[in-house]
Amino acid sequence: MRLTGDPSSGNMNSSGSGNFLLVPIPEYPLLDCVPNKTVKIVVLGASNVGKTVAGRSSEVTPHVTMTPLLHQALIVRFLTKRFIGDYEANTGALYSRKVTLDGEEVSLQIQDTPCVALQDDAEGLYCQEQINRSIYWADGYVLVFSITDNSSYRTIQPLYQHIRRIHPSGNIPVILVGNKSDLLRARQVPVDEGETLATSLGGVYFEASARENHEGVHAAFIHLCQEVIRALGGGNGEKRRGGLHLARPKSPNMQELKRRFRQVLSSKGKSATTI
Numbered sequence: 491m492r493l494t495g496d497p498s499s500g501n502m503n504s505s506g507s508g509n510f511l512l513v514p515i516p517e518y519p520l521l522d523c524v525p526n527k528t529v530k531i532v533v534l535g536a537s538n539v540g541k542t543v544a545g546r547s548s549e550v551t552p553h554v555t556m557t558p559l560l561h562q563a564l565i566v567r568f569l570t571k572r573f574i575g576d577y578e579a580n581t582g583a584l585y586s587r588k589v590t591l592d593g594e595e596v597s598l599q600i601q602d603t604p605c606v607a608l609q610d611d612a613e614g615l616y617c618q619e620q621i622n623r624s625i626y627w628a629d630g631y632v633l634v635f636s637i638t639d640n641s642s643y644r645t646i647q648p649l650y651q652h653i654r655r656i657h658p659s660g661n662i663p664v665i666l667v668g669n670k671s672d673l674l675r676a677r678q679v680p681v682d683e684g685e686t687l688a689t690s691l692g693g694v695y696f697e698a699s700a701r702e703n704h705e706g707v708h709a710a711f712i713h714l715c716q717e718v719i720r721a722l723g724g725g726n727g728e729k730r731r732g733g734l735h736l737a738r739p740k741s742p743n744m745q746e747l748k749r750r751f752r753q754v755l756s757s758k759g760k761s762a763t764t765i
């Protein structure tokens with residue numbers, strides 16, 4: 491991401507006065523993606539966990555408008571290596587980048603989403619349709635909670651079940667990220683609970699701080715990319731996860747027609763012999 495100011499100064503927090511504008515995170519033109527090597531990732535979680543800055547605009551555009559005293563996130567940390575203190579971004583932005591994974595160039599697409607919330611019964615989820623579409627679209631899932639917020643942790647299991655309902659079969663590459671690991675004194679979710687939950691989801695647990703550390707965030711995203719590549723079959727881009735295949739519709743009408751046709755033929759044959 492480039493600032494209209496001087497990004498090399500590293501001073502990207504919005505502590506200064508007045509609004510300022512970020513030009514878009516440099517986009518890798520979607521049409522120009524590495525053929526057949528695209529990894530699609532969606533970042534999901536409760537409100538205020540630091541996944542990205544979401545839920546504040548319905549405009550779908552990769553532009554990120556910075557205003558003071560707002561928020562920041564993991565996606566931006568991963569893409570820019572920087573922590574951007576306070577900003578407001580667009581919900582539903584799709585960021586695309588070229589990354590090198592195990593020596594191979596891959597087009598990485600990361601979908602920003604609005605937050606999800608537990609329903610009153612704490613089992614179901616309030617989940618916008620836009621999120622369902624993102625879940626359906628994605629190859630891999632970053633499930634984020636804040637280690638300082640137990641309720642965000644409790645959202646993860648229902649969220650995963652929700653993904654499972656959208657992709658009922660097949661391998662679901664997933665990582666669990668406990669963000670805000672810099673706030674140790676405010677910790678509400680112990681490390682082993684994160685690990686246990688991640689294992690039960692078939693993923694790996696990462697603790698990260700979008701605020702303090704790029705490496706943790708980077709390691710988490712890269713791990714997921716590698717999992718996705720594996721699940722897609724060595725990066726050849728084929729969608730092999732059961733849930734993402736639209737099953738070729740059987741043709742019950744054709745079969746029914748054939749059956750009836752046979753029935754008619756055999757009954758005609760019978761009647762012919764009885765005549």
Ligand SMILES: Nc1nc2c(ncn2[C@@H]2O[C@H](COP(=O)(O)OP(=O)(O)OP(=O)(O)O)[C@@H](O)[C@H]2O)c(=O)[nH]1
Nearest residue numbers: 537538539540541542544561562605670699700701
């Ligand atoms: N201390 C600390 N604060 C963080 C970290 N990541 C995000 N925050 C802060 O947490 C708040 C929420 O961050 P957001 O990125 O808006 O969280 P979100 O998950 O996108 O929230 P929604 O927009 O409600 O979906 C902001 O005030 C951030 O500055 C972190 O690693 N450490």
